[in-house]
Amino acid sequence: MKIPFVSFRPLEKELDRDLRQAFETVYTNSWYIEGEEDAKFEKAFAEYVGTDYCVGCGNGLDALVLALKALGIGDGDEVIVPSNTYIATALAVTYTGAKVVFVEPDIRTYDIDPGLIEAAITDKTKAIMPVHLYGQPCDMDPIMEIAGKYGLKVIEDCAQAHGATYKGRKIGTFGDAAGFSFYPGKNLGALGDAGATVTSVKEVADKIRAYGNYGSDYKYHHIYKGNNSRLDEMQAAFLSAKLPHLDRMNEERRRIAGRYLEGIKNPQIILPYVADYAAPVWHIFAIRCERRNELEKFLNEAGIGTNKHYPIPMHLQGAYADLGFKEGDFPLAELISATELSLPMYYGMTDEQINYVIDKINEFA
Numbered sequence: 001m002k003i004p005f006v007s008f009r010p011l012e013k014e015l016d017r018d019l020r021q022a023f024e025t026v027y028t029n030s031w032y033i034e035g036e037e038d039a040k041f042e043k044a045f046a047e048y049v050g051t052d053y054c055v056g057c058g059n060g061l062d063a064l065v066l067a068l069k070a071l072g073i074g075d076g077d078e079v080i081v082p083s084n085t086y087i088a089t090a091l092a093v094t095y096t097g098a099k100v101v102f103v104e105p106d107i108r109t110y111d112i113d114p115g116l117i118e119a120a121i122t123d124k125t126k127a128i129m130p131v132h133l134y135g136q137p138c139d140m141d142p143i144m145e146i147a148g149k150y151g152l153k154v155i156e157d158c159a160q161a162h163g164a165t166y167k168g169r170k171i172g173t174f175g176d177a178a179g180f181s182f183y184p185g186k187n188l189g190a191l192g193d194a195g196a197t198v199t200s201v202k203e204v205a206d207k208i209r210a211y212g213n214y215g216s217d218y219k220y221h222h223i224y225k226g227n228n229s230r231l232d233e234m235q236a237a238f239l240s241a242k243l244p245h246l247d248r249m250n251e252e253r254r255r256i257a258g259r260y261l262e263g264i265k266n267p268q269i270i271l272p273y274v275a276d277y278a279a280p281v282w283h284i285f286a287i288r289c290e291r292r293n294e295l296e297k298f299l300n301e302a303g304i305g306t307n308k309h310y311p312i313p314m315h316l317q318g319a320y321a322d323l324g325f326k327e328g329d330f331p332l333a334e335l336i337s338a339t340e341l342s343l344p345m346y347y348g349m350t351d352e353q354i355n356y357v358i359d360k361i362n363e364f365a
């Protein structure tokens, strides 16, 4: 049996007519940037998340950069990010001119450990960027408490967690702003690159929109040295076609995760942990295994696609060599990098496929 790590086909087949209709609508209107589709999706997505505003942009990285810039973060500032995340989180901080400060995760949840944040705060710290990694919501109460105590901004990186809730409340509504990615493989994916920032502060939303549109508040009037990062009409229309199905797709991921959690019984495997405050959306089903590379080879040879999130921690990447870190500086991030393996997880996986993955993992000696 061949099981890809991810496949968009099952959903695309179901929504085939809607997606083609979305293309038709935009193409017939012949209007491609800053139009009705963009406005329509932004309104629907803000409503979905539960914020007052949503501003579409080109991708998830830009969503975070725009949020940071709109909140006044830049040269000379420090921003706390988890030591284990996709590098986009850190790069967003770097692009503003601020310095990234890594904080280790809780080894059970893989999300930033709130208990370690205070020790990383200096008089230059301006913000915390919690990442709801793998679709598991961060422990937001203590994070917001620390932010309040030190007057820090909170920018949630929601790129992997569309629809996840913390104590029953949607992630993306806790911080001053939150960035989402609609990269095709995310829980809500466009048919190309796309992203959005959400916030409930009008001035922040206005700034984000201006920064992403050449710093322009109205046509040919430029108040900031802005960027060009807008959500194009075509992607907005595709996203509007998919959004009504997001909860159903997440439910399906929960069902698959439930089957994995129940069926995988190999003592060499550490299964994901779900905190009592969390309703995750399983962007990634991350297991850990001491003999990760052997397990990966074994599964791949059995036709099962896997992935590693992420094989090299950020502090050891060439891109951040200037920070001067070495092996051993962030042992938990390094441990996760060395032992994590991501299993197939996508809407439309069949029971036969799920059972096959479980059986193969249990067979691994």
Ligand SMILES: *Cc1c(COP(=O)(O)O)cnc(C)c1O
Binding pocket: 059, 060, 061, 062, 085, 086, 088, 089, 131, 157, 159, 160, 181, 182, 183, 193, 194, 195
């Ligand atoms: C995907 C991702 C991003 C960046 O999103 P893009 O749309 O690819 O730019 C940022 N943060 C995390 C945690 C991500 O997984």
